[in-house]
Amino acid sequence: DTEVTQTPKHLVMGMTNKKSLKCEQHMGHRAMYWYKQKAKKPPELMFVYSYEKLSINESVPSRFSPECPNSSLLNLHLHALQPEDSALYLCASSQGGVAYGYTFGSGTRLTVV
Amino acid sequence: GIQVEQSPPDLILQEGANSTLRCNFSDSVNNLQWFHQNPWGQLINLFYIPSGTKQNGRLSATTVATERYSLLYISSSQTTDSGVYFCAVHTNAGKSTFGDGTTLTVKP
Numbered sequence: 001d002t003e004v005t006q007t008p009k010h011l012v013m014g015m016t017n018k019k020s021l022k023c024e025q026h027m028g029h030r031a032m033y034w035y036k037q038k039a040k041k042p043p044e045l046m047f048v049y050s051y052e053k054l055s056i057n058e059s060v061p062s063r064f065s066p067e068c069p070n071s072s073l074l075n076l077h078l079h080a081l082q083p084e085d086s087a088l089y090l091c092a093s094s095q096g097g098v099a100y101g102y103t104f105g106s107g108t109r110l111t112v113v
Numbered sequence: 114g115i116q117v118e119q120s121p122p123d124l125i126l127q128e129g130a131n132s133t134l135r136c137n138f139s140d141s142v143n144n145l146q147w148f149h150q151n152p153w154g155q156l157i158n159l160f161y162i163p164s165g166t167k168q169n170g171r172l173s174a175t176t177v178a179t180e181r182y183s184l185l186y187i188s189s190s191q192t193t194d195s196g197v198y199f200c201a202v203h204t205n206a207g208k209s210t211f212g213d214g215t216t217l218t219v220k221p
Contacts, residue, residue, distance in 0.1 A: 033209075042199055042211035043156070056207055088154050101146050101161030102201070102209070107154045 003027075006091050006105035013081065014113055021076040021108045023091030032074040033102070034066060035090040043090055049074060081112045115140045119200055119212035126190050126219050134185040134215045136200030144203040145176050147185050150214070151196050159185070159198075190219045 004025045013019050023032065031050045035043035048056035049068040057066075063085075065077040074091055088109050092102040116139040126132055136145070147159040160167050160174040162183065167174050171190075176183040187194055197214040204210075 037154075042213055044211075045208060048207055050207070090154075090156065092156075101144065101158055102203075103158060104148070104156035109154065 004091055004093055004103050004105035006108050008108060009106065010109050012111045012113060013078065015081060018077070018079045020078065021089055023074040023105055024072055025093045026072055027093065027103065029093035029095050030071060031094045032068065033092040034074070034076050035092065037088040037090060083112050086111045115142070115202060115204060115210050117200060117202055117210050117212040119215050121215060122213065123216045124218070126217065128190060128192060128219055128221050130190050131186070131188045132190060132217070134198055136183045136212055138181050138202050142202040142204055145183050146201045147174055148199045148201065149196050150199060156199070192219045192221050195219050
């Protein structure tokens with residue numbers, strides 16, 4: 001299995017809702033990442049988990065809350081989002097850090113209304 | 114932080130033509146990847162190439178780490194090659210930086 005699976009593919013949520021994005025990989029990768037991508041822009045790093053511990057938080061607002069329950073699973077909990085948070089959220093994994101290539105999931109397209 | 118510049122920003126080709134995309138970076142990197150983002154948003158890894166030359170079918174890539182640039186060659190382009198091509202560099206700090214991308218349109 002050489003895939004990173006993200007669910008759901010599309011999500012529409014209100015500003016008072018709580019929702020979660022899920023990312024799963026079974027490649028034995030020990031680093032997992034969340035990226036945010038706005039239209040016609042490159043992906044921007046949000047969080048890095050290395051060996052199930054949060055190692056990088058790129059000053060992301062607390063309305064985004066990451067969680068890594070085990071080495072195969074990465075969640076992003078969303079609460080009280082703003083319309084400007086609408087974007088494509090991409091998950092990636094790598095074997096063990098920056099010396100290895102990244103594999104990306106197909107993303108969750110989030111719309112906040 | 115490290116700067117990554119891709120050129121050209123936009124490229125329009127007739128099917129069958131060849132092209133070269135460039136990625137310049139401002140500092141030493143541990144790794145460099147080329148990705149193709151299709152119209153549905155999927156980022157597909159093309160090459161993991163910190164240095165040297167690699168080929169995969171009609172695509173090849175060369176990274177000259179000492180001169181801080183990488184090139185992606187697309188030969189005999191097809192309409193399915195359309196999309197955005199990103200270069201991403203990874204550093205010791207555990208972070209990655211993407212260039213702004215090259216948007217390629219291949220016309221039939």
